[in-house]
Amino acid sequence: MRDWVHGLRVNEPAARSAAKSTWRVPSGRRAAWLVAARSEEIDRTEQAFVAALITGSSSLERVIHLVRTFRDIVSGQKADQLDGWLAAARETRLAGFADGLQRDLPAVRAALSLRWSTSPVEGQINRLKSVKRQMYGRAGFDLLRQRVLGTA
Structure with missing residues (x-):
């Protein structure tokens, strides 16, 4: 995500002069949040940005889909879907994140299945x-x- 947004920032002056747009390309952190957000949580300009990200790269589309799926797994406490998600994530740029979850899998499962919270x-x-x-x-x-x- 960071590399892709950086490419946009490098080309931003030329694109800005051509499009005369007042919308700024978001930071890497903001872009990461935008791809994880539900469409009703962001405005139309940001939705268009996410759509452009998805159409711009098939590998990025897969990562965005996995990020959104993980958000649904966590918010819905769907521990039974975690194994499938981990297997799919290991084949993408999310492999490091998936490996970190795998190392602490019992705690992750407990967080997704128990109603207790700290x-x-x-x-x-x-x-x-x-x-x-x-x-x-x-x-x-x-x-x-x-x-x-x-x-x-």
Whole structure:
């Protein structure tokens, strides 16, 4: 994705002067989000960009399809579809990502099949770190404990 967008950016001045467009080519991170997004989550200009990506490269079309499928697997907690997705992803540029999931497959399966979440714990850890950062170098553990317990 990054290489393809970079090619667009290199050719952007010529394309901009020819088309007189005010729309800028998105960053690599934004483009990655756009291809994973559902069509109702992005505007028409961004939909046209994604359509151009898909028609521009058959291998990129396959990757985009896999990214969207993975998003559906995660959001729908469809652990039974994970093995097929991993096999298909290993044949594309997503192979490194698929290998990382494979290394931690029991945890990934648990995340997709169990209803439990660590989100509340992560929120508390984030809050604690924020309070700690605010107090950096100013006080010891006793004051940190009072601030954390006082806000709870």
